[in-house]
Amino acid sequence: MKTQPTKLTEAAVTPEAVYLNRRQYLKASALGLGAAAFSGASQAADDGQLSDPAPLWMKTQLNESTASPFSTNEALTPYEYVTGYNNFYEFGTDKSDPEKYGQGFEPHPWSVMVSGAAEKTGTFDLEDVLKGLSVEERIYRLRCVEAWSMVIPWLGVPLSSILARYRPLSRAKYVVFETVYRPEQMPGQRAFFNAIDYPYVEVLRIDEAMHPLTLMAVGVYGRSLPNQNGAPLRLVVPWKYGFKSIKSIQKISFVEQRPKTTWERANPREYGFFANVNPKVSHPRWSQAEERRLPGSLFSANRIPTKMFNGYANEVASLYQGLDLSVYY
Amino acid sequence: MRYFLASKGFWLVLGAPLYYVLYQIGQVLWVRPGALGPDPAQALVTLLGEIALWMLILVLSVTPLRKVFQLLRLHGQRRAMGIACFGYALLHWLAYAALLLEWQWATLGDDLLKRPYISAGFLAGLILLAMAATSNDWSTRRLSRRWRQLHRWGYLAAALVILHVFWIARSNFFEIVIYALIVAGLLVVRWPWFIQKIKMIKDV
């Protein structure tokens, strides 16, 4: 503890700045970098880049988050990349587009429409969707279908605790999620030559949705979700490829028969319904046996072997017993 | 200007993308590790691929430009352009093999056989290699008619590259449609029929 941040003003001490400072400091001292990395974090706080636009109720709820035993202790992917290198085609197809073109998106006020085979359906304010649920910090691996991965400190609540509020009926076999459709705020939804249809749709089997690992995230790195990460509400299903973790969710419905997901419709050969991380089933265009854990450096892409179910096999393998995963990929 | 287009100084133009790439690499190594994002190897592969494609478009446009606009000066640079195009394609492949795959020969072979987009890129690369290797006075004289036949394969290389990029695209097909239109356009204007038409219009 030999360096102190020099320019941290009171206003800059947001939850995420504190988070970053603590993390950066720990990492920096581990690397023997100390001051340099440290001043980077306080600089970002000074620039006010990290001020959290979320409403007060949400900030309060995020502030009271608790650690989760499901967290990994692998090195975190830096904030800069978690929020600057995204696949969120609603804001553009380049990885840097979501950060650039997501700024005009307005995630508040937000409501969620719940429909289908449940006792309680209707449109609910986000505040009510989350009220009384305790937010957990979960550090999960995220494995993209494009063979790269990150480690991300999410804040969220187990999806099951949200779904239980609406009391799904026993005939509900699948849960369908839909991203908001706002072409005026989402330039990607207005683009020509799109191979995918909007709004984006994802589906989980009900047992997958109720699994304790399945998270409904509302924040990341100690703050509410930035727009490019799927504000204000997104799914995180850590044992599946990233595209299953649908962002900016506005509709949830309980159904008996599942509709096709967006990527299944676009290209069923390349993107299966289950999309479980599986090193043995390669994507038609590349192998999934390994992944590049980001950030990589120029001369070391940081390739590591991909694990079955992204390393969550102990928790989730039983969901797929008897299923031929090379057919149901 | 006209003189410059025909001079050795033209290499400065053909080399410009390389200086840019080297500048980016320097940034990553010494100034800002995040200059190319968190996946710099992938970023570099894509960047070099795009440069190679632009070079290919440039070479392919020399003859049409000459026929349509009588831009003769550039014609003398065809050889340099072709070699530059091959050079960038080679760097693209090297970046892929060395940085992205870290010389895992098994994966390299696997990709080549099982991933159609890699096979297409590789075939295009072989054609570019054959063309670059014969881009010297000796080969031109030695092969004479066969040389012209060989260098017509450039069209096939262009088509293969378009296929290569088309198979990579996941959702946004806008760019690839533009590239395909440019390449198709460049091939069409070489058609004798088309050149006749242009001549007729000019003569009127």
Ligand code: HEM
């Ligand atoms: C020699 C064999 C080749 C191999 C192994 C190869 C491999 C690759 C790889 C791995 C990528 C990145 C794919 C991704 O984004 O996931 C790529 C992209 C690209 N390649 Fe190649 N390539 C080859 C030849 C060529 C040639 C000859 C050209 C052009 C003259 C070319 C043009 C491109 C372009 C423009 C891209 C970028 C596509 C995009 O993402 O927009 N490639 N190539």
